Amino acid sequence: METRRIKHRIIITLALVVGAMLTVEGLIWRAAGQMLSSAHPVGGCACSGGALLAWSEWTILGLAGLFVLGWIVGLGYVVAALWRTRHLTRAARLPCGAFTIGLLRPRIVICPHCVLTLTTEERAAMLAHEQHHARHYDPLKFLVLETLRVVFFFVPLMRALTRLYRTAAEIEADETVSDRAALGNALLRVVEVQTTFAA
Numbered sequence: 001m002e003t004r005r006i007k008h009r010i011i012i013t014l015a016l017v018v019g020a021m022l023t024v025e026g027l028i029w030r031a032a033g034q035m036l037s038s039a040h041p042v043g044g045c046a047c048s049g050g051a052l053l054a055w056s057e058w059t060i061l062g063l064a065g066l067f068v069l070g071w072i073v074g075l076g077y078v079v080a081a082l083w084r085t086r087h088l089t090r091a092a093r094l095p096c097g098a099f100t101i102g103l104l105r106p107r108i109v110i111c112p113h114c115v116l117t118l119t120t121e122e123r124a125a126m127l128a129h130e131q132h133h134a135r136h137y138d139p140l141k142f143l144v145l146e147t148l149r150v151v152f153f154f155v156p157l158m159r160a161l162t163r164l165y166r167t168a169a170e171i172e173a174d175e176t177v178s179d180r181a182a183l184g185n186a187l188l189r190v191v192e193v194q195t196t197f198a199a
Contacts, residue, residue, distance in 0.1 A: 117189065
């Protein structure tokens with residue numbers, strides 16, 4: 001229960017940070033719009049005096065550009081994440097381990113090596129862990145949080161909060177497993193196999 005409370009606090013903090021950033025973004029866009037509209041009057045000429053922008057105007061334009069860059073990179077991240085998920089579901093060789101994929105209809109995938117080599121208790125422990133992720137739509141939540149982290153890449157707090165949330169979600173999924181020793185053994189075997197293949 002304590003882990004769930006921590007997750008809720010992280011989400012509230014993230015919502016406050018994102019809300020503050022969206023408010024700042026709205027103000028920056030309004031200021032940039034007013035600045036650009038006053039620089040080019042309708043039917044007039046903007047060539048009389050003050051052709052160069054002041055440092056405050058450059059700052060506004062720079063911040064607006066930073067926000068645009070964040071949204072473009074965030075969109076690219078979503079497309080890349082969806083492509084990786086689609087590619088993974090169709091891959092002939094799966095990475096060793098168990099994981100949950102799918103946003104609206106999460107599915108649990110366990111690699112053939114784990115099915116063949118893990119004991120029944122270890123497979124059941126891994127399945128219970130992944131079922132928790134599937135029940136709580138964690139892949140969708142992770143995608144939303146990671147996208148917000150990428151969009152607001154210039155806010156260091158976003159990276160820390162996203163990492164904390166993922167860690168809390170993994171701990172909460174571990175806490176639902178009745179046989180933690182079996183889960184630990186299964187994870188140890190998976191790490192050993194991943195290390196062997198990576199070497």
